[in-house]
């Protein structure tokens with residue numbers, strides 16, 4: 582498409598994604614989630630999201646055009662709009678690649694600084710460096726889109742510092758705090774905006790969340806570092822983290838209101854439910870083929886069975902007294918669930934909550950509401966039109982030893 586003006590595509594920002602990196606000794610058994618965050622943001626199609634990215638490499642991959650003997654990846658650029666403001670983002674990830682023969686970090690030519698110093702670089706240069714797409718690209722670069730880092734260089738405008746709030750074997754909170762604090766201090770010295778992005782909130786542990794909050798409250802940061810709670814796997818708050826940073830870079834007065842994780846997850850699931858429902862309706866209207874319709878009915882039944890199997894676990898997690906559930910009328914059960922303090926964590930609120938017409942209550946339903954397992958979006962439980970009898974049966978099954 583032809584460019585209408587120089588400004589088309591919105592304001593250009595280069596964002597550097599940083600955070601604890603290195604060998605297993607430094608970061609524990611897993612990385613903190615920098616690559617997944619970049620992947621989710623830059624490649625917006627769900628099919629382009631990969632959970633496994635490069636960090637331990639062969640010498641030939643390290644010297645190939647994608648890594649290009651550097652310890653950073655160029656993720657390419659993406660154009661996005663927020664609140665009628667268009668932004669164009671160039672994204673880089675600062676990491677530390679490890680040699681698969683000796684399990685030590687590669688020595689980048691002429692660069693001997695430690696990660697915490699090196700990762701805050703604002704002038705990045707790498708002639709002919711190719712955009713990273715995915716792990717399988719290395720060695721067969723020609724089979725993937727080949728985009729070069731613009732003019733061989735980038736000038737960083739702001740940083741997203743990633744902090745993993747999940748429990749990772751081989752990594753202590755002290756270690757992650759020490760490295761993250763050192764990185765943040767170096768960024769603050771540069772007077773560049775930074776957001777602390779907590780990652781893997783779909784698997785968060787309480788201590789991780791607390792540690793991140795304590796970190797940004799340290800005196801030396803003078804309350805200047807906002808936190809955004811994300812999950813790349815569940816695609817929650819990822820865009821928001823970049824937009825908030827863009828507004829900070831832009832010094833714009835308007836600041837995006839970023840919801841906390843539970844609320845953002847609820848909104849995300851409502852969006853997904855809405856889209857799924859709209860898509861299903863569309864198929865129902867346009868597809869006349871009986872085989873396909875039968876397949877869809879079969880899938881719905883399968884999904885319902887899966888959801889029922891999850892129900893006891895969710896009720897246990899909400900710590901609802903199961904004895905009460907057995908004895909109460911379905912409408913009472915619905916009220917109990919609704920008034921539970923964690924209701925919004927497990928349910929999305931539809932416009933109507935019906936609970937049957939009282940007495941028999943076997944036909945009682947929670948309309949337009951869904952109950953979920955917050956840990957795993959793929960296994961969420963939808964209570965749409967779920968008769969109480971089935972729900973209670975599932976709940977009883979869950980109580981049996983060994984089930």
Ligand SMILES: Nc1nc2c(ncn2[C@@H]2O[C@H](COP(=O)(O)OP(=O)(O)O)[C@@H](O)[C@H]2O)c(=O)[nH]1
Nearest residue numbers: 612613614615616617632634781784812813814
């Ligand atoms: N549960 C969960 N795991 C994640 C998430 N993001 C990344 N991971 C996992 O954490 C590991 C390291 O992720 P990666 O993005 O490569 O980390 P990096 O080394 O910091 O770039 C991989 O196994 C990812 O699948 C997330 O949002 N949720």
Ligand SMILES: [Mg+2]
Nearest residue numbers: 615616634676
């Ligand atoms: Mg990475």
